[in-house]
Amino acid sequence: MFYKEWIKTRWALLLILIVTCGYVGYELLNYLRAIGAMGGAHIWIAMITKDEPMFVRHLQYIPMMAGIALACVQFFPEMYHKCLKLTLHLPCSHLRMMFEMLGFGLVALLVCFGLNYLILWLGMRPSLAPELYGKMLLVALPWYLAGFAAYLLSAWIILEGSWSRRIFNLVVMFLCLKVFYLSSFPGAYVPFLLCLVVFVLACILLPWISIDRFKKGIE
Amino acid sequence: MRKLANIILGIIVALLVVWELPWLYNNYAVSFLHGDEIGGQPFTLYSGLADEFIQNTEGQGRRGISGREYTVEEADSLLPFFWTTQLVNAGRLPDTIRGYAVSPQLIRQTNINYHRRAYDTHTNRPNCCLWLLLESLPKRVNLEDPDDAFRFTKDGIEFINMNTGKVKPKKSKLFTDALVKKGFAFPVHELDGNPDTRKEYDEGYLLIDNNRKMYQMKMTAGQPFVKKIDLTDETVVPKFIFVTEFRSRCLRGMMTDENNVLYVITPNYEVKPLGGGIHYDPTQSNMMIMGNMLDWTIRITTEEAEEFYAVSALDHSLLKTFIAPYRSNPYLPGLHFTETLDRWVKPRFN
Structure with missing residues (x-):
C-alpha cells in the first residue's frame, strides 16, 4: 500500500518539498540579509522588543496548502478513476488500508515539515540565542499542525461521495483550520498545543466516515 | 469504529457551534439589539478646580458627575492642565493654578499619560x-x-x-x-x-x-x-x-x-x-x-465596572472616587480561544 501511494504521489511530494523548503530558504535569506545590512544586535533588539513572527511570517499558510495539495494528489485519483472501489474490494481490512494511506501521507508531511524545521533551526542557531530562535520555531508550530489537520480534513472531504455532505465538511474544515490562525503572537499557542495535537490525531478517524458512506453507495 | 468517528465529528461540530454562534451574535447582533447598553464611560477627567469628575457628553457638551452641565469653555478652564494648548491659543491660561505658578512648558513637563493593559x-x-x-x-x-x-x-x-x-x-x-x-x-x-x-x-x-x-x-x-x-x-x-x-x-x-x-x-x-x-x-x-502636577485621574477597568479615582499628586492621598458599574451584560456566553486581557490562545468558556 505504501509503495502504491509512493508511486502515485512521488512527483507531487517532490514539488511540495521544494516549495516548502524554498519558502523556508527565502525566509532565511531575508534573515541573513537583514543581519548583514543592520548587524546582529539590531535583529536581536527587534526580536526581543517586537511581538511579531519575524522571518517566518511568509510561511503562515504554506504547510496548510501543502497538506491540502498532498490530499488532493493522493485521493482525487481514487475517487475520479473509481480506484477506491477496487481498493475496497481487496481482501484486506478496509480500516487498515485507510490508515496505511493516511499514515503514508502523514509520514511524508512529517518528513517535509521536519526538514523545514531543521533548515530553520540550522540557519538561525549560529547567530541567535535559543530564546529567540525558539520563539520563531514556536510561532510556526501551529501552522505546521494546521498542515497535518488540513491534509486529514481534505482527505475526509475528497473521499466523501455526496456533494451536499462535502459542502458541510468544507465548512467544518474551514472553521477547524481557523483555530490554528487566531494569533501570530510568538508563543501564544503554548498552553493549547497539546489540544491541537489531540485534535489532529482525532481527525485521522474522520475519513473513515466518508469511506463508510462510500461503501454504502451514498453519492 | 464508525461510531467512534461519528462521535468525534459530533464533538467537533458541537464545539464549533458553541464557538461560532455566540461570536456571531456578540459581534453583529448585540450592537443592533443592545446598542445603548454597551460601551463604557465617556472620556472622564478629575478637575481639581471644580472638585469633581467632568465627562465629555454627546456633541460638544461637558457634564460633571454631580449632574452639573458645563459649556466647553468652562470645562477648558476647569481642566487647564489637559486643555493647555486650547487655553494658550485663546489667551486664557492663568499664571497660577490653585496657588502654583504654571507655564505651558511646566505643564508639559509634569503631565502624565500612562497606560497599562x-x-x-x-x-x-x-x-x-x-x-x-x-x-x-x-x-x-x-x-x-x-x-x-x-x-x-x-x-x-x-x-x-x-x-x-x-x-x-x-x-x-x-x-x-x-x-x-x-x-x-x-x-x-x-x-x-x-x-x-x-x-x-x-x-x-x-x-x-x-x-x-x-x-x-x-x-x-x-x-x-x-x-x-x-x-x-x-x-x-x-x-x-x-x-x-x-x-x-x-x-x-x-x-x-x-x-x-x-x-x-x-x-x-x-x-x-x-x-x-x-x-x-x-x-x-x-x-x-x-x-498633572496637582492631581491624577486613575481609571481602572475591571470586569464589573469602570473605576475612577482622583489622587493628589503631592501626597498620593485619595481625593474623589467614581465607580461606574456596567449597565448590563448582553453578551452570550460561549467558547472563546482568545481574550482581550491576555495574549494566550486557549479554550475558555465565558
Missing part, C-alpha cells in the same frame, strides 16, 4: 526571557541601544553579546556580584523595564527577587547600580512591579501586593499605598493614569 503583565503573555539594559548615563544626550541582552538564570544574570551570541563572563559576574552584595535572592520572581531609547531617561529595571524583596537595577557608566527598595510594612508581599519613567520623574515606579493593593515608589524609594489603598489586579484590569 492586562496583557502587558508577564503572566498574561508569552515571554522570551531576554531583556535589554540601557546605559542610563550615556555619553551623548540620547539613550542608545545596548550591544548586549541579558537573561536571568537560577543563580545569576548573564549578558550575551548580540553580535556574537557569546556570554560576556566579566559583565555577567560584575552584575551578579552587585545583586548578591545587596542581598538579591535568585532566581528573579518578577521584573519590569522599558528599553525604548526614545524616552527621556532610564530607570533600568525594577525587580522582585525570590524572597519577594524589591530592587532597582540599572547600568550607570558601565557599572551596575543596585538599590534595595525597603518596605516600611513588612507584612506587604510584592507581586507585580512596573517602571513608570514619567517625564517629571515624580515616581520610580509602582507595585501591587498579594492583595492587589496599588503602591507608588517615590523618587527617594519610599513605598506608599496610592490613594490609601486602591485595588488594582494587573492580570485582570487595565489601568490608565492621566495626571
Whole structure:
C-alpha cells in the first residue's frame, strides 16, 4: 500500500518539498540579509522588543496548502478513476488500508515539515540565542499542525461521495483550520498545543466516515 | 469504529457551534439589539478646580458627575492642565493654578499619560526571557541601544553579546556580584523595564527577587547600580512591579501586593499605598493614569465596572472616587480561544 501511494504521489511530494523548503530558504535569506545590512544586535533588539513572527511570517499558510495539495494528489485519483472501489474490494481490512494511506501521507508531511524545521533551526542557531530562535520555531508550530489537520480534513472531504455532505465538511474544515490562525503572537499557542495535537490525531478517524458512506453507495 | 468517528465529528461540530454562534451574535447582533447598553464611560477627567469628575457628553457638551452641565469653555478652564494648548491659543491660561505658578512648558513637563493593559503583565503573555539594559548615563544626550541582552538564570544574570551570541563572563559576574552584595535572592520572581531609547531617561529595571524583596537595577557608566527598595510594612508581599519613567520623574515606579493593593515608589524609594489603598489586579484590569502636577485621574477597568479615582499628586492621598458599574451584560456566553486581557490562545468558556 505504501509503495502504491509512493508511486502515485512521488512527483507531487517532490514539488511540495521544494516549495516548502524554498519558502523556508527565502525566509532565511531575508534573515541573513537583514543581519548583514543592520548587524546582529539590531535583529536581536527587534526580536526581543517586537511581538511579531519575524522571518517566518511568509510561511503562515504554506504547510496548510501543502497538506491540502498532498490530499488532493493522493485521493482525487481514487475517487475520479473509481480506484477506491477496487481498493475496497481487496481482501484486506478496509480500516487498515485507510490508515496505511493516511499514515503514508502523514509520514511524508512529517518528513517535509521536519526538514523545514531543521533548515530553520540550522540557519538561525549560529547567530541567535535559543530564546529567540525558539520563539520563531514556536510561532510556526501551529501552522505546521494546521498542515497535518488540513491534509486529514481534505482527505475526509475528497473521499466523501455526496456533494451536499462535502459542502458541510468544507465548512467544518474551514472553521477547524481557523483555530490554528487566531494569533501570530510568538508563543501564544503554548498552553493549547497539546489540544491541537489531540485534535489532529482525532481527525485521522474522520475519513473513515466518508469511506463508510462510500461503501454504502451514498453519492 | 464508525461510531467512534461519528462521535468525534459530533464533538467537533458541537464545539464549533458553541464557538461560532455566540461570536456571531456578540459581534453583529448585540450592537443592533443592545446598542445603548454597551460601551463604557465617556472620556472622564478629575478637575481639581471644580472638585469633581467632568465627562465629555454627546456633541460638544461637558457634564460633571454631580449632574452639573458645563459649556466647553468652562470645562477648558476647569481642566487647564489637559486643555493647555486650547487655553494658550485663546489667551486664557492663568499664571497660577490653585496657588502654583504654571507655564505651558511646566505643564508639559509634569503631565502624565500612562497606560497599562492586562496583557502587558508577564503572566498574561508569552515571554522570551531576554531583556535589554540601557546605559542610563550615556555619553551623548540620547539613550542608545545596548550591544548586549541579558537573561536571568537560577543563580545569576548573564549578558550575551548580540553580535556574537557569546556570554560576556566579566559583565555577567560584575552584575551578579552587585545583586548578591545587596542581598538579591535568585532566581528573579518578577521584573519590569522599558528599553525604548526614545524616552527621556532610564530607570533600568525594577525587580522582585525570590524572597519577594524589591530592587532597582540599572547600568550607570558601565557599572551596575543596585538599590534595595525597603518596605516600611513588612507584612506587604510584592507581586507585580512596573517602571513608570514619567517625564517629571515624580515616581520610580509602582507595585501591587498579594492583595492587589496599588503602591507608588517615590523618587527617594519610599513605598506608599496610592490613594490609601486602591485595588488594582494587573492580570485582570487595565489601568490608565492621566495626571498633572496637582492631581491624577486613575481609571481602572475591571470586569464589573469602570473605576475612577482622583489622587493628589503631592501626597498620593485619595481625593474623589467614581465607580461606574456596567449597565448590563448582553453578551452570550460561549467558547472563546482568545481574550482581550491576555495574549494566550486557549479554550475558555465565558
